[in-house]
Amino acid sequence: MIVATCRNIDLRVEILFDRVLQLLSSTQPPETASGSTLVQCIAQVNLKKLPELVGHDRNKQEDQVYLLINHITKRLDNEVKQAKINLYQAAKNGPMYGCLSGINALLTIVQSDKYESQEDIGPWRSLFAHLIDLCLEIASITGPIVSSSSPEGMMPMELTDISDKVEGENLNGQVTSQMLLVCCWRTIKEISLLFSRLGLLGIKFIQNKDQYKFISLNQVHTICNYFMEQLLKSRHCGAYELAYTGFVIMCEQLWSSNCSELCNLPIEWIENGIKMVEENTLDRNKLCLTRRSGGLPFYLQSILTDEPIKQRGQQRTYVAKLMETLLNIIQNDPDTIDVDGEKLENSRKIHAYNTARSFYRNQRFANDVLPYIERGLLLSITGFTSSIWMIRNSATLLLSTIVQRIFGPSKTKDGEDNLSKKNSMTSREFFNKYPSLFHLFYQQLQQTTSTRSSIESLSSSSLFAILLILRRLYPSPLDGIDCSLTLDKLLPFVIKCEESPLLRIREHSSKALLALINHDQYSSIIHERLKQLMKGKVRQNTLHGRLLQVNAIFQSMKKHHLQFKFEPNFSVQEMLSSLQWCIYENNCSLTQYCYLEFLYNIHCQIPSTQLTNSINEYVNFILKTGDKVTIGGDDLTQIVTRLIVRLENVPVQLKLFLFVEQTQTELCFIETLLTENDLSRFENNLRQWLVDLLLTMDLFNEQLYTKACELLLKMIDKANNYERLTRRIVELIENLRRPMSLAASFNLIGELLPLSSPTNNKEDLIQLVYNRMNDFIDGESNDECACAILNLLSKARSCLYDASNVESKCRYWRLILKLSSFPSDLVRERLTKLMPTILNDQRLSGVFGANCYLAQNVLFEHFTKDALSDVSSDLFVNLIVELFTDLLNDIHSSDDDNGGEEELSLDRRLWPASEGYNNVFVSENETCDHYCARYGEHLLDSLGQILGKSEEENLKKTIAVIRDDSNRLIDIQSEAFNRFLVRQRSTVRLNLMMKFLRVTNTFQEVHLEKLPQQWICDNQDKRNSLI
Template sequence: MEEKNLLQKLRLLKESKCAGDLDVCDQMDGDICLWRNTLDYNVFESYLIHSSKEIRLEALILLVESKKSIPIFTEKELQLIIVFLTNNIGERMDFMPLMKKVLKRLLHGVSVTQKSIVTQWDIFKRMKFVNGYYDTEYKSASAYLLKILTLPCYAKEDYKLELLFTPTKHIQSDAKKLINILIQRYEAPIKLAQQNIVTAIGKHSLYGFLFCVRSLLSICNLREISMEEDWREMISTIIDQCFRLNEAVTQIVNNSSPEGHLPMDLNSDYLNCLFFDPEATTVTPQMVLLCSWRTVKEISLLFGYLIAEVPISDNTTNASLLSEKQIIDIGELFVKLLYETKHRGAFEQAHVGFQKYCTRLWSLDSKSLNHLPRKWLHELLLAIIGVMPKNPKLCATRRSAGIPFMVQALVISDPNMKNTSKPTAISSVLTILIGLINIENEDELISKAKSLMYDGTIFSDLENTITWTNISDFESTSESRLTEMKVHAINILRALFRSSEPKLRTYMMFEDTLIAAIKSYNKNTWAERNAGTLLFSVLIIRCFGVQRTKNHIELTMDNKKAGRTIFALFPRVQDLFLEELQDFVTNDDSLMKPSVHAILLFLSRLYATKEHEDLDGIFKIKEFSNLVSKCAKGRIYKTRELAARALVSLLSENTVKETIVRLLKTITMAPENHLSLNEIHGYLLQLIEIMKNSNFKTVILPETELIEIVSNSFWILTNLECTNNKPACFSVAGAYLNLLTKIHEKDHWRSKLPWNQLFYIVQTHIVQPSLMKQKPGREEYEYFAPGFVMAICTSWSDTDLTETRKNIIDNLWKSLLTYEEIRVQMISWRIASQLLKKNFSSLIKRIVVNRAALIAFNTFNQDFLNSTIQDELYDFLSCLLRTMDEGRVYLLSSSRVDVMCNFIVIKLSERAQEIDFYERPSYFELLGLAYGKLSQDYKEKHITVQRKEIIYETFMNNCYMESAEMDCRISVAKGIRQLYVHTIMETREQHILLYWWTAMLYLLFDDSDEVRNEVYVTISEIEPKSAVECHERMVTKFFEKFQLNIIKRYPAVAVAALFSWCMELVNDPNDELDENGVFDKCRNHRFFDKERILNICNKYLLELVKVYSVFKFIPDGVQKWLKTQLNLQDIEFHRYREFFTQISSNIQTPRVENLFDYPYLSKHHVVFNIMKIIDNQRCHPVAIQKSYLY
């Protein structure tokens, strides 16, 4: 059954089961061989180990899901669940929620069963007690006594809870002792860090101490210990140490370039004492930065935890772990960190602690503490404006660094955020920031900024705290100061709108923010334009959602909204868009308006909901369509592209035909109306986008206008020639050919347009490129030419091909496949490959393929070949061989195919030995197909053993995840199937099996699903053939078939393979730790379980050595293999007895220092067991078993 039908069947059964139809007694008590009387248990098990993950998951869902959670699993159902877990526990599948349901059902079933058994037995005992204890005269009271005895005893549960309760006093006492020890140990590293931060980082884990302290404090009840003096002193010491340590690391994280900064770089005192100390620890700038920002992180999190958890009071009482002064000092530290820190990791973590800090302060009753968040927010806004006395150091780069995070923490923690009756922190901040962005005149900065700060905001009562006109440090008249202020404001807005915090009600100012972002595109300074671009991208995500597609061109409806809905909410945005577009199209085309790009991007995410949507004026769609279409005049290429995409989104099925007619007429009348070439190009792009759109596939193109545009637009092509003095534009010609190709796809237009004339013009340009002018954009026209001429050629029938046309087509493809422009060659080879994949036979196809094959042979002999062309060339030859192998079409004779395959194998094997050889996916696919074709026809005997060895070794060397890219490994997995050899009669070629099976082993445990699926198919085709199943089953089948095909038939080869696999697994260089690779990312393999593979190989190896005579000679090729794979060039051996003896002598008896050396112990274990068997074999020779054909 096909996978699609099988999935449908399982889903129908699941629906029936969830509806309760399969839970009735007739279904449950049916045939014991059928699950719920519907599905055979063996078939059900095959679904749970199917090759498709989706089918396996659906089968488990069918087994687990039920209408009720009460039904208990049957024994066979539990066995099926165990089968699933056994074979799929290592797979990356979403089955954990289902297993939770299984466990809950099992737990519920067990409790119900136990309750039923206990209740029955308890009632029986109590009834027996009542019946035996009382006399007959008390029988009347027995019923009442029995009822009393059966009542539940809740006191028993309370008693259990009381016993389980553990006091925490001793835990807090132990924690205090440990914290004191840490404080004492921490003092020396802090002093060293204050003197030399680099040395301290090299010798101590600074942030590790803080992490331990925070972890210990988290298990203590800080409210209980607040009355203890020793705890208060200890907390004060911790805070003091954190302040000192923060001062030491800020010189790193506050540096303008913290990523590569070492403090001693500018200090000559360190030059003679640090770098020449042979015992000094090597400390890299990455280590210094890592330890510094993590120290800031731990300090911030520790302070945030303390402020959030400890009871807070003022200085007049001693009932608090933290005094008011300490709380204020901690707050000032947070503010300074967020002001001045440049490293993202540091200020992001400081923001987390600062938000906890502000949340606690907003809720306090103490006025001296409660007003601090508002005070800091006020001072920050003043600092951004530039009127703050002793203005702090704000970071103007790095997207304002920690400033946006500081504002975000202050406004999110405001408890009055949801209050709409009075100003809140978020509403005030948004109003002020948007107002600051809109200030254009530097002379009005003071008056407008003052009005923004104190009119109707939470800062109204702070107006008199600062004198705006008498500040000596004020520099607002400088243009750079105004720009910096706007950049900070835009970056803060970006952070607020980007935040996913639901309490941030930013939507109320979305319209004003979007307008400000659009206007920022047209600013004079790059900093404002860049910040506006980032803000606009965040607003797009906030409005249309996170992008669901790989690019922003092919958007789904999930990332689009109705234009009427958007502009009903934000009417002023529509007015701005129309104003900006009108200004752009009415001005001279020399005007470059960056805001138009943003507007077109926004419009491309809208769609029309009905035909006359602009009647009520909410969405002026016709006005937008006209203005967007006129944006085709833009001088910038990207503007014309964006306009084309935006126009398509504004069209509907009722308006598209009218738009096509208008565009066709405009292009046709372009010479008479003196349209610029840019405008013509823009209109052509709009037509192309309309025809590409899937919503308009059924639109019938207007006949009259099409004939006119094709008949009257020959000048676009003829102007390209040197004999024509009129202006030429290759970009217009390229778009014109692209449009003609798409028109040609409509079958009913092929006979009514002058295609032959167009074909001969383009064909002349390709065959004689010297006829064309040397102008910019020529490569774009040449890129679309092959597709156009191929579309015309394939429309000709065999009867239309005269000898002249055949020669023209042959010369045409000879020119295309050897064209000077690389992209033309690339697209031509690709078209030839696509032509081969089409299942039809024609004279055109034969001409093209024969010419391409001939050029491919000639190209193979070139010493230098562009890598892109090489890939396309190899892909074409692979398609050709695959087509021949499938027998769909015979374009070449069998003798020519054999010659070609032999030629490919020789050339590619020679290329593998070149020094500058770089493996590419297409190389392996072609080499595998060519070699497989020769093997299929028994023609590979002409290939020498040395060449075969090169081929197999090249495949094996590119099967490892560490040495080859995923695309390359996929091609190796596909190509290696063609290299499989079932029987090798000659002993000198048997070692080739080692390369093949080793490559298969590593590909079988590859992390890529596609690689493993290809290997599964190959394993299933090895005799005896089997079905493709899940990974665990395929691993078992791999070793079973290795035993049948190699161990029993070529035991000498099998011993070499199994032993080398064991040694490679325990000697993997990637497992070795390098002190210089501390910051390298470790790779965790999902399927490559070395321990498991080692155990399997060791098991088969020991079983084989027991029955195989180690005194026999080893084939020369196998000896060479062992020496190469195990790096044993200095060892000479001819028998396995000699080989294992020398290996054993090199491995000494384990010493104390080797007890934790896993590779050494594993190697010693393998060799020791083998030598033990060999010694036993020497004393007691083993008769050769008949089942092993030695």
């Protein structure tokens, strides 16, 4: 018996090892990651048969890790030979990166300190030398793809003829340019990781040219030259970013090396790099300007990342030298250069921008770049005025990076529109940190706002950068103490930005204005702006910018709970009469919106009859004249709606509906109403308008449909008959695609169905509702929709559940039980909460808490009791059998028919994290399997109690099918046990099938004796319960 068991284990080990090798040659990256993890596990288990499996002489004692690396290297040799002949075929059958990944995984567990003698070290030296040569050969094959100017679509012409022949032989396995690129860049990635592993293993043991352990001084030079070649030539960002990761590890070892020659290498490289940038000897054809200068920033960063600090608190020497060089180039270089009589963009300046940005962005250089933030910000702002698009683009990116370095990453979802206090600082603190910026801002603002022509010129684009920073500041109580940094100096220029022709500059100026004034200045600024407006008509841009600034101040007052008061000598009537042209003589929806929002803000602060009457007149005029789609139409509809609701202007409702339809702003209108708290004065007409909209609309705009359903749900009139609308929504559900739309539909039907009194057969409508719910439950599941269906079943129980009709009860219970089997916690919690209503038993309120298992127990108790209450239980038995069969199909192995072999699910997500991949355990699988098992057992327990009242003839076909499936699954489990492929889900499935046969007293002809002895022993209790 012991000998047989040992042979069985050896067979299983051999099968597993073969499968691992297959995974390492897979074209699926998740499978190669799983293979790498498995081969790492195999290396750490003492396997006596391993030398025989890898074809090694048993008389030679070698380390298991060495044997595995050597064996995988031989497989890699074969794949490289194939790649040299036909790279397309290699991408399909032997993509190389899998074997490299396996070697990398094994190199992480090599214990370098345990090899001391030359006899132990010699084989490793030879193996590493071969690996280095092999990797360089692979890089030369795949390099042309990742170094191409357009690697995403690269299809080498020299391989076209070969690929055509391959396609002719096998049309089902065509290799696309995307597959080829994935193969090449993943291979380059693994080579970079492998070289960095060799560096970690070998550099620390190198003393000089002749004294080393694993890799020699020349091999280190070779590896470093490879990294530099990849960083400075690759066009694929994945390739040079991963080369950067490997080169950082190499440079870290070099900076701390005991060998003086190696220790000086990073210094030599960075000096050459600085010289390259200074003298503009960069290869223009190899560094792509539109790809952020390609790998050049990564090259310089990787060398300097671990530069040692000579004294604590000081800057690193070469980082400071490089930053000075880059900023000098940006500051002093012209934007264009003459090349053969043609003016071209200055590539050196663009590379300097991109490289400087990368250092500002990298957190590991955060302390080193602090002294250069002020200068970098200044240069990025001046870069906005360049006539060269590439320079303006690079300056924009540099500005955003430095702003993030100063103020931190955004803490709010909507970013610029709603800045968090954590992303701001006081204006005094900011200008004390960066004093030269105050003078820059002053000069730029003065220069660009001095005349109308200067505001409209290209140089005004620098205003955007300045305002972007100013809006992140807020006033300090100490402002004005330092006379040299008095923010009042900037105020007139920021206000002048209201005249800019650029919408974003006008918007930013209104936000920046708040950074320059204190709360006690709000009222005076508003009055000053209003007096300017009352002098006469102004241009549309000026009107818009001025109103934006006033409205921004009002919003800030509302946020800080400040009260606005008019000056004693200020006349509201005069203001309204002098500004009425903004409505009556203005066709711009955007400025009309801003003026109405201004009146809305005043009305919120100081409501008056005079103001109310003027607003109503303006609203009536807009509703009368607005009959076309315009820019700013959504905003105008929004403010008009808010004003009508606030002023309770009920008579204009019908005009408003017509206006919304003519301007095609229904979505904005409904979204505005959803934010209002009290719509009671408008409900009747609004309800009818929504019903008509839903009855007549098509589904080109599902978002509008969803919002309309949500709004109607808030104002259902229980005295109305909604049969026609209910049928319409049930029809529309079939064409909906968005989960939110489906959920809104089911929620609305739950309210409408009990209020529907069909003129014809109500059963027909109920059947349609059931069909739509079943279509969803039996199709793709979504938590939000499932919860909406539970709401429908709960609220419309009186319509859907007929205690006197067995068929009606079965339809209702089918949906409830199917939803109870959902694996989502959200759906289970919702079901638990609605159980008292669904079961029509209010005694259950508050009983379950968050205990979904207790809720499931009670649910099946009620189900069984309901089924036993009928004289004939055949329909309930058929329902249980249907649900049980669906459950088996859900946990059914998708590969049962593939040669009698269970599906091998070695997805990388099911394995522990391995370096280079973001792997996680899918821990919820066990919970899902346990919940499925409990659900299946409840079904079978109910079946056992109900079966006595049903005829066994109805089950014969199902019993035969399940018995055949059980025997087939027993064969699969037996084979899978010998091949390490047993899965928890198949065990759950087999146990449920066995219990079904026991409940139906048809356990005969099931081949339990075929199950593996160990599996039977591990599951003895279950086996005893089955027999």
